[in-house]
């Protein structure tokens with residue numbers, strides 16, 4: 001069990017909000033990619049094949065080849081301040097804290113952590129406890145629930161809580177794939193883009209893929225992506241022929257959810273489609289998968305196949321409507337906790353009582 005700060009009578013119980021994203025390497029180098037990929041790909045929710053077979057493949061092949069290849073990709077999208085995923089998540093936490101300050105007194109403490117890499121869930125939870133958070137809302141930034149993303153973040157959270165003597169009250173957000181605020185923010189972000197750059201012939205809604213067999217095993221991810229797609233198309237008043245839901249980032253040789261984004265872009269290119277726009281509603285922050293795989297590689301695939309014009313629409317990142325939706329969802333999930341904090345006066349009284357009773361010195 002982890003060491004615990006000494007229990008203090010009458011300390012103010014604070015509310016914390018912990019945003020969690022997937023995680024990113026510390027640097028765009030093979031040296032930093034190796035431990036990141038090792039942690040990611042050792043997870044049995046991410047790779048669901050017998051452990052010993054996978055151990056041989058991972059240690060014998062993947063960790064000897066992929067770190068260098070992935071580092072080259074990361075180097076193309078790395079920002080002066082660091083990894084885009086980390087920078088956007090940091091900004092989202094800062095903007096959410098500011099939005100909540102205006103609605104909730106005393107304002108909750110907002111932090112972010114990464115399921116893989118840094119800052120780790122373990123580190124940040126400990127830090128929140130030290131700051132006096134006794135009630136924590138854990139909010140994974142994955143709109144659609146998948147066992148490999150949201151489920152894995154929950155595993156990590158619960159295994160850290162298991163090490164604590166004094167466990168805070170914890171609530172978790174499962175998903176928000178159909179939340180009206182999230183859908184409205186996605187639609188507005190796309191409309192903003194189209195107001196500046198005009199409209200495409202086809203809009204591709206590209207979600208991160210997962211192995212096809214996870215759908216048969218009961219993972220709701222596929223259905224949640226389809227629902228987000230449907231609601232977003234409705235908000236944008238698109239006809240069925242004007243958009244398509246696709247799945248990207250296939251890993252390994254097994255069948256993943258289809259249609260594959262890269263295959264669809266190639267087909268659209270071959271059909272000499274004048275203009276295709278791609279947006280990635282399943283990622284709330286731009287990252288390797290959107291900036292390299294779609295904006296660079298996806299564009300190349302489409303143009304080389306004969307397409308004319310390719311546009312990548314950025315993720316929600318710091319969009320005003322997204323921060324509003326995030327704050328709205330947080331507020332909803334905090335119901336029952338808000339307004340129940342003891343006042344400073346009550347806290348002082350209980351401290352005095354404990355002093356009188358000799359419970360504290």
Ligand SMILES: C=CC1=C(C)c2cc3[nH]c(cc4nc(cc5[nH]c(cc1n2)c(C)c5CCC(=O)O)C(CCC(=O)O)=C4C)c(C)c3C=C
Pocket residue numbers: 022023024025037040045046047066070083085142146148149208209210211249251282283286287288289
């Ligand atoms: C949006 C949710 C995500 C799901 C679901 C998901 C499943 C999943 N991913 C892999 C393998 C890799 N993904 C990688 C990067 C990556 N994945 C997500 C999100 C989801 N993944 C994000 C946001 C990122 C980008 C991180 C960044 O730093 O920008 C990588 C690492 C990069 C690389 O080497 O390609 C791998 C590997 C699997 C196998 C999987 C489901 C089974």
Ligand SMILES: [Fe+2]
Pocket residue numbers: 208249
């Ligand atoms: Fe991934």
Ligand SMILES: [Fe+2]
Pocket residue numbers: 222223226
């Ligand atoms: Fe489905």
